[in-house]
Amino acid sequence: MAPRKQREIFAATLRLLADKGYDGLTVEGVAETSGVNKTTIYRWWPSKAALLAAALVEADMLDFDVPDTGSLRGDLVALVEALGVLLTEPPGRDVAVAALGAAVHHPEIDARRFFADRLARERVVFERAVRRGELPESTDPMLVMDLLAGAMWTRAVFRGLPLGKDFAAEAVAAVLDGVS
Amino acid sequence: MAPRKQREIFAATLRLLADKGYDGLTVEGVAETSGVNKTTIYRWWPSKAALLAAALVEADMLDFDVPDTGSLRGDLVALVEALGVLLTEPPGRDVAVAALGAAVHHPEIDARRFFADRLARERVVFERAVRRGELPESTDPMLVMDLLAGAMWTRAVFRGLPLGKDFAAEAVAAVLDGVS
Amino acid sequence: MAPRKQREIFAATLRLLADKGYDGLTVEGVAETSGVNKTTIYRWWPSKAALLAAALVEADMLDFDVPDTGSLRGDLVALVEALGVLLTEPPGRDVAVAALGAAVHHPEIDARRFFADRLARERVVFERAVRRGELPESTDPMLVMDLLAGAMWTRAVFRGLPLGKDFAAEAVAAVLDGVS
Amino acid sequence: MAPRKQREIFAATLRLLADKGYDGLTVEGVAETSGVNKTTIYRWWPSKAALLAAALVEADMLDFDVPDTGSLRGDLVALVEALGVLLTEPPGRDVAVAALGAAVHHPEIDARRFFADRLARERVVFERAVRRGELPESTDPMLVMDLLAGAMWTRAVFRGLPLGKDFAAEAVAAVLDGVS
């Protein structure tokens, strides 16, 4: 089951999250923005965090396509660049960043849904690479993705630095070829 | 200038942050815990976020020593393992995670103080490695650290997965040697 | 017309009224207690007050028999004592008191149904007394009953005082004989 | 101690009580009407009932002077007539009636404060009468007042009947002289 105006509620949720951050996101605000009564929101989601979790899961805002460029390196660069765009340009940036902050101390937001589950989709990139012989079968795709995605987050969000034009390529090169 | 009970205030701040997360951290709670009046806190810090920022800067909770094992690989593994411990064991874990969540949408917390500035200290590891000939001079230490630290955050915090015994070593190997 | 479970609805209404007072009496509670849907109650009675009014009219909880002791004094003492019991012992006490509170600011409850209309039944006491010559024909029965019943209410409910063993007799004596 | 705007708060409370009855009296409404924040009201009174109780105690709306006409009969008639006015003319009427309804099922409103405590003031009427020899010393003033006041309430409020021009005099006569 779902509330009649779920669409509007989720839209309002993400909009307010992006606009005012997790703290500024209030159930009351969502209710007003989405033209729904506060009670209705509480009927369906037990807390602000749960509401946000549902909105994020449903949102396609954070999706990006899995590329198929013909080479592992190309695929990974494309993936990482897409993630870079996501993390630096509004409204994705604000939502992603706020969602992280929220997920980090609200287990019910279950960060896995936004970060970990993506791996399932990214995995095909690695399978293709193994089939092409670009990668030993023993390689751990999750490790590779954690290194790359982690670097993007660290650079763009924690350090608050702009992602240079070639950052994605350099990161991918480091992981594929090693730095030493 | 500083309030007379700054120590107690900061201690209470970090304690409450670790105990109840960023949301559960309230100025009122800090005041009560530290035996100070709410007014006093507002006299010195304009907001909860600013208070937390000050407390974190002062705290040594997040510090770890820069290792010197004789090899780059050893140093990096030690660094990453230390970060792993920090991110997975209380109270550091809770503080670090909460601090991230807070910093992420409160510019005044200036994430650089907790994440970026560490690089200055880590840099010596790379300088020693270059001197030893383990690393080409052209290597970008920040990229390496972003990859490694990012992977730890992603794995431990975003994915909420335990860090296996050898995760640090594997991550360092991937970055130093490449995966392909 | 009447809803199929009218009995249960009225029973639940009076039960909840006695248990939790007028404020604590809710349509929702009545619905649940009587195993009926809220909608059903609203279909038949426009408001909580109207429902209560209907329940009270139907209830025999507040009835008492008109005594016939052979003397006016005896009849009146018996009447007043019965009223005293009604006003001081549960569940009648709670229902009567709550009904008063409700009636007082809900015209639709029509207090006359519970208080005034009784006069019709009490009147025979006075008719018998006139016939016996105990009372001049000009005496106003309503005045007498208002004095006596009013004293009981004032003492038991407004003042919240226990009704002494002889209170009924004293009140009747005062009205019949005068105090001066 | 007392809130800074106690006057306004009490005035608003009684005004709203008279206007909308006990049910329609809301803390939120009082707050708005009196230009005070809801929190402030809850800071000082734990509930609507307690607020109303305080407002009623402070209110002079329900006061009337104790007459001194020279005779017991005259004093009582004056007293009862004043009560009659109180119970039939706004705003006293609405307040008194609503207060009764409220007091009846809210012990903290302590009906004694509005009904019983008045006896202390009325007692002088009886003392003077005893001194004048109009009344045996053994007469119970409370019984007399309960009979008279009770009759007024019953007639005016419970029965909802108008109080005739001579009702007070008749009631006093009945009690002083007896009806038989």
Place this chain on the structure above:
DNA sequence: GAGTAATCGAGACGGTACGTCGTGTCTTGAT
């Protein structure tokens, strides 16, 4: 050691939002 700032405790206050309960209306799906 007194005088004068700075600092503090106490706590009332206007606010915003919380999460809950009950109201009375309206829609819908099963019978």
Place this chain on the structure above:
DNA sequence: ATCAAGACACGACGTACCGTCTCGATTACTC
């Protein structure tokens, strides 16, 4: 075609903190 089930908008509840604001009462530094 009726009616239970229950979603809904609404208003109020009582609570928690927010950040601001007087007030006096302590400090503690300076002369």
